[in-house]
Amino acid sequence: MASAALRWDIIELLFFAYRDFVGDADHELEVFGFGRAHHRVLHFVHRYPGLKVADLLDVLRITKQSLGRVLKQLLDEGYIVQKAGNNDRRQRLLFATPKGEALVAKLAGLQTDRLNRALRGIEPAGLETIRQFLRAMIDRDDPDKVLEAIFGAPSSGAKTKE
Amino acid sequence: MASAALRWDIIELLFFAYRDFVGDADHELEVFGFGRAHHRVLHFVHRYPGLKVADLLDVLRITKQSLGRVLKQLLDEGYIVQKAGNNDRRQRLLFATPKGEALVAKLAGLQTDRLNRALRGIEPAGLETIRQFLRAMIDRDDPDKVLEAIFGAPSSGAKTKE
DNA sequence: CAAGATATGTCAATATGGCTGACATAATTT
DNA sequence: AAATTATGTCAGCCATATTGACATATCTTG
Numbered sequence: 223m224a225s226a227a228l229r230w231d232i233i234e235l236l237f238f239a240y241r242d243f244v245g246d247a248d249h250e251l252e253v254f255g256f257g258r259a260h261h262r263v264l265h266f267v268h269r270y271p272g273l274k275v276a277d278l279l280d281v282l283r284i285t286k287q288s289l290g291r292v293l294k295q296l297l298d299e300g301y302i303v304q305k306a307g308n309n310d311r312r313q314r315l316l317f318a319t320p321k322g323e324a325l326v327a328k329l330a331g332l333q334t335d336r337l338n339r340a341l342r343g344i345e346p347a348g349l350e351t352i353r354q355f356l357r358a359m360i361d362r363d364d365p366d367k368v369l370e371a372i373f374g375a376p377s378s379g380a381k382t383k384e
Numbered sequence: 385m386a387s388a389a390l391r392w393d394i395i396e397l398l399f400f401a402y403r404d405f406v407g408d409a410d411h412e413l414e415v416f417g418f419g420r421a422h423h424r425v426l427h428f429v430h431r432y433p434g435l436k437v438a439d440l441l442d443v444l445r446i447t448k449q450s451l452g453r454v455l456k457q458l459l460d461e462g463y464i465v466q467k468a469g470n471n472d473r474r475q476r477l478l479f480a481t482p483k484g485e486a487l488v489a490k491l492a493g494l495q496t497d498r499l500n501r502a503l504r505g506i507e508p509a510g511l512e513t514i515r516q517f518l519r520a521m522i523d524r525d526d527p528d529k530v531l532e533a534i535f536g537a538p539s540s541g542a543k544t545k546e
Numbered sequence: 547c548a549a550g551a552t553a554t555g556t557c558a559a560t561a562t563g564g565c566t567g568a569c570a571t572a573a574t575t576t
Numbered sequence: 577a578a579a580t581t582a583t584g585t586c587a588g589c590c591a592t593a594t595t596g597a598c599a600t601a602t603c604t605t606g
Contacts, residue, residue, distance in 0.1 A: 228492040229499045230431060232515070236529065240402045241445070245477070259563065262399070269392060275583060288564055290584065309412050312573045312582045319437035330390040337391045340520035344513060351510040353394070358502035359401035371406070373398065419591060437554060450593050452555065474602045475554045 246332040254325065259284075259292045260301075261329060264318060267302055268326045270368055272315040274307070280366035300327060408494040411431055416487065421454045422463075426480060429464055430488045432530055434477040436469070442528035464486060470499075 247261050254260075259282075265302055266281055267273055293316075296302040301322035307313030318326065341349060362373065416422075421444075428443055441451055442535075451457050458464040463484035467474030475501055480488060505512060524535060 226490065226496070229496045230492060232499055232518070233427070233492060233495050234431065234530075234534065235515065235522070236402065236405060238397065238428075238534075239518045242523045243398060243521055245523075257562065265395070265399075269396065276581095282564085285565065286583075287566085287585080292565080294584090302426035307582095308405040310574070310582080312571095314583065327390065330395060331388075333395050334388070334391045335478060336521060337394055342520070344517060348510070348517075351506060351513050353397065355502050355506060356394070356397035356401045356516050357508075358504075359405055359498060360397070361404045361407075368396075369400065372393075372400075382404050421592065438552095446592085447594065447597085448554075449556080453592080456555090469553095472553080472603070474600095476554065 230361045241334060243336060246336055247329045250329055250332060256295075257292075259288075260296060263292055263296060263325075264301060265330075266320055267316045268318040268323060270371065271304060271317050272305075273316060274313050277367045278316070281368045296322070310317070337382070405495060405498060408492045408498055412491060412494060418457075419454075421450075422458060423488075425451070425454055425458060426463060426484055426488045427492075428530060429478045430480040430485060432533065433479050435529070436475050436477060439529045440478070443530045458484070477520075 244258060248258060251257060251261055262282055263278065266278060270277070275286070275289070275293070278293075279286060282289065293302070297304065300319055303317050303319055304314040305317065307315055344352075357373070360369065362369070365373065406420060411422060413419060413423055422508070424444055427439065428440060432439070437448070437451070437455070440450060440455075444451065455464070459466065462481055465479050465481055467475040467479065469477055506514075519535070522531065527535065
């Protein structure tokens with residue numbers, strides 16, 4: 223049908239929910255002179271220790287130059303450290319320092335508080351539905367290293383990246 | 385307690401889900417030389433016809449100066465029109481033109497396609513859980529006009545699209 | 547009516563975080 | 577030795593956000 227119902231309400235709810243969700247972290251980041259970009263880098267380096275710069279570029283879908291500025295600040299200020307790869311010494315594997323861990327945990331704490339409030343009164347089955355929904359919202363045709371970890375085995379038809 | 389579990393998985397799923405969700409529209413907007421900011425303005429003007437400039441500023445949480453540039457483009461190119469308020473002729477009430485309606489519907493169509501795919505296999509009760517979750521994620525301490533419509537009277541306020 | 551407040555628009559300068567293109571270096575692969 | 581790869585960096589551009597200042601029209605109030 224040409225007039226298939228558009229899901230205006232969910233589109234709108236997603237906008238507001240995400241706005242306030244990231245707002246929690248944004249506010250705290252200001253104190254440190256950081257922005258949302260720093261948070262994203264720190265989050266993924268914390269979650270996937272030893273992530274390569276190239277992996278990070280895939281996940282964040284930004285250019286090397288854009289990442290460079292943000293990453294340099296996090297390195298200079300001691301939130302992240304680099305180590306040369308064992309097999310390939312060109313690689314700079316990234317790790318969060320204790321200082322970095324502390325910040326990212328603080329930010330995750332704020333967001334977890336909001337999530338816990340929102341999940342109050344929702345049964346475990348309901349939470350599973352929400353997870354299923356969110357996972358199904360994500361493109362799986364060209365999964366990066368992080369998405370492969372999230373989804374386990376690469377999805378059908380997806381090219382397997384080494 | 386200090387060791388309360390942080391919801392890393394949901395935090396991450398929200399990041400990817402939202403990234404790909406807005407990505408659909410972003411890609412299409414490029415064709416028109418517009419950005420995400422134009423989409424947001426057009427969306428809310430479409431959904432709440434006669435929205436004042438001040439309302440829009442509350443909803444988008446940006447400054448008048450930032451809105452000005454985007455709004456001017458949408459006006460100049462005929463996606464939105466202004467009308468002076470009946471009671472207060474200082475007000476510029478905003479309305480989407482047919483051209484604007486067409487664009488915003490196209491964008492909503494892309495996002496609805498993704499939502500429908502993600503909701504496939506989820507029961508009506510599950511969809512209600514997702515709505516409940518998203519609504520509970522939103523700050524309600526200082527509701528703007530749009531949020532009042534969303535939370536105030538269920539299924540009223542927003543234009544019910546034919 | 548005059549004064550002040552309000553709704554909007556606009557100018558100028560600045561910051562952040564994206565982008566492209568070009569080039570450098572070190573290390574691995576061929 | 578040459579080519580490719582992983583990373584870093586310089587320079588400049590663009591979009592979207594910011595603050596501050598000021599202009600205009602209109603409404604409200606003393």
